[in-house]
Amino acid sequence: MQTVKMVITGPFSSGKTEFIRAISEIDVVTTDREISSVAEREEKEQTTVAMDFGRITVDDDLVLYLFGTPGQRRFDFMWEILAEGMLGFIVMVDSAKPETFREAKSILETFRAYAPTPYVVAANKQDHPDAWQPDDMRIALRIEPEVKLLPCVAKERDSVRDVLLELLYTILEEME
Amino acid sequence: MPLQGNLRDFTATQLLNLMNLSRRTGTLFIHEGVPTGEKDAMDKEKMAPGEERARVVFKDGKLVQATLAGQKGDLVAVLGKAGKLNDQQARIIRERAKGASDKALAMRLIGANYVTQKDIVVSIQQYTLDTVYELMSWREGPFRFDESAQPDKARILVPIDLENVIVEGARRIENDEILRDSIPNLDMALKFPENPKEKFKGIHLSVEAWRVVSYVNPKNTIRQIAKANNMSELEIRRVVYGLQQAGLVDIVKPLTEEKPGAPTGGKTGKGGKTGKPRQPGPSKDVVTRLIDRIKSI
Ligand SMILES: Nc1nc2c(ncn2[C@@H]2O[C@H](COP(=O)(O)OP(=O)(O)OP(=O)(O)O)[C@@H](O)[C@H]2O)c(=O)[nH]1
Numbered sequence: 001m002q003t004v005k006m007v008i009t010g011p012f013s014s015g016k017t018e019f020i021r022a023i024s025e026i027d028v029v030t031t032d033r034e035i036s037s038v039a040e041r042e043e044k045e046q047t048t049v050a051m052d053f054g055r056i057t058v059d060d061d062l063v064l065y066l067f068g069t070p071g072q073r074r075f076d077f078m079w080e081i082l083a084e085g086m087l088g089f090i091v092m093v094d095s096a097k098p099e100t101f102r103e104a105k106s107i108l109e110t111f112r113a114y115a116p117t118p119y120v121v122a123a124n125k126q127d128h129p130d131a132w133q134p135d136d137m138r139i140a141l142r143i144e145p146e147v148k149l150l151p152c153v154a155k156e157r158d159s160v161r162d163v164l165l166e167l168l169y170t171i172l173e174e175m176e
Numbered sequence: 177m178p179l180q181g182n183l184r185d186f187t188a189t190q191l192l193n194l195m196n197l198s199r200r201t202g203t204l205f206i207h208e209g210v211p212t213g214e215k216d217a218m219d220k221e222k223m224a225p226g227e228e229r230a231r232v233v234f235k236d237g238k239l240v241q242a243t244l245a246g247q248k249g250d251l252v253a254v255l256g257k258a259g260k261l262n263d264q265q266a267r268i269i270r271e272r273a274k275g276a277s278d279k280a281l282a283m284r285l286i287g288a289n290y291v292t293q294k295d296i297v298v299s300i301q302q303y304t305l306d307t308v309y310e311l312m313s314w315r316e317g318p319f320r321f322d323e324s325a326q327p328d329k330a331r332i333l334v335p336i337d338l339e340n341v342i343v344e345g346a347r348r349i350e351n352d353e354i355l356r357d358s359i360p361n362l363d364m365a366l367k368f369p370e371n372p373k374e375k376f377k378g379i380h381l382s383v384e385a386w387r388v389v390s391y392v393n394p395k396n397t398i399r400q401i402a403k404a405n406n407m408s409e410l411e412i413r414r415v416v417y418g419l420q421q422a423g424l425v426d427i428v429k430p431l432t433e434e435k436p437g438a439p440t441g442g443k444t445g446k447g448g449k450t451g452k453p454r455q456p457g458p459s460k461d462v463v464t465r466l467i468d469r470i471k472s473i
């Protein structure tokens with residue numbers, strides 16, 4: 001049986017776990033822990049410590065694994081391990097938190113340096129009233145025109161599916 | 177369509193770049209930051225917008241007006257600042273003008289041979305530029321862009337191309353922290369973006385900037401360019417920052433000619449781009465099957 005892997009990365013609380021949860025056929029195996037620091041707790045209760053893990057079965061001999069990286073920098077020793085052998089990756093960005101854009105770009109560059117695999121950027125939380133428009137985020141994050149920057153709402157399965165599909169199309173194009 | 181944030185996360189230069197590239201029309205408001213006692217997503221003190229510090233008006237991606245809080249910014253103030261009117265003249269004209277629009281006032285001043293039309297255009301332009309150059313050095317402050325806020329109708333608008341402002345503003349940055357943050361590594365190289373001709377059209381570069389531009393080539397590091405031009409680190413950072421923010425050059429890894437037999441790994445030896453050869457990935461068939469499966473979800 002063949003397995004392929006895609007990695008979902010991005011800053012703290014950008015929606016990586018939510019993204020995998022929306023589309024995985026198994027309950028996402030997350031190694032989320034309760035958050036310790038006060039500042040982070042205001043944001044949400046759980047953060048991913050080691051990784052998230054989701055699965056989509058294609059048929060008897062092909063399975064797609066989705067790995068979510070921990071968002072907090074202090075766990076970044078996990079990133080390179082997770083990046084090993086990935087087919088492509090998605091950088092999740094919280095569109096309503098412009099203070100995280102710089103960090104998102106830095107994570108993107110780090111992953112790009114691990115492997116020359118295709119990737120897309122997901123402008124997540126587009127349902128949020130403070131969300132920046134994807135076009136503005138492209139300029140602010142300095143994403144080249146040939147890289148896809150896609151609007152996303154990780155809470156909605158259709159939206160997650162579209163982002164995954166776009167990444168797969170990109171992978172296919174690069175093979176041609 | 178909110179476009180809001182804090183200057184500490186963007187810098188005014190980046191914002192001007194955004195206004196330029198997205199051809200925005202509307203007003204950018206910059207405020208004093210008032211601590212809220214809460215933390216933002218990067219664990220920094222969250223700032224609420226306090227008193228207004230400045231407003232900058234754009235039309236179709238061009239700069240048309242900029243005023244600092246507390247400044248009048250009307251024609252009389254502009255001409256006063258430019259030294260075209262002394263205080264007394266300014267006071268008298270203001271008294272007589274009583275509510276006339278700047279346009280009407282300009283006609284009268286030109287008619288009375290106080291100033292020429294060119295004086296007016298140049299003074300307004302300079303006033304706007306001085307204001308923008310000042311706020312380009314600000315490192316903090318909540319901002320908000322409002323598309324519905326239109327320029328003051330009573331004012332004379334002199335549109336200014338932002339590319340020039342960005343390059344020139346960067347050249348004036350005194351605070352080299354901004355520059356160091358943006359260009360931490362002088363061993364990177366420069367390359368032109370796609371369609372550079374298009375981008376350089378109508379740009380007025382300083383002699384210094386042209387010197388740098390003449391060396392743009394992925395094989396030359398920024399440090400080498402500085403050396404060739406006898407520029408200090410601060411000077412080269414200023415020029416490169418301006419060119420980069422205006423979208424005239426991109427910062428890239430330098431192209432090194434690899435010697436045969438030399439090791440190719442990066443400094444850390446961790447593999448990465450030049451390290452491990454790319455593993456033979458899955459076949460096209462696998463990707464097509466994945467696509468069909470995901471489509472069915
Ligand atoms: N409104 C909205 N909220 C979202 C969306 N995606 C995620 N969230 C919320 O944002 C918060 C963070 O989402 P997570 O999926 O835990 O983020 P993460 O990237 O896994 O976070 P870490 O593992 O801590 O780095 C949660 O409260 C989610 O419910 C979205 O598209 N829209």
Ligand SMILES: [Mg+2]
Nearest residue numbers: 016017047048
């Ligand atoms: Mg998580």
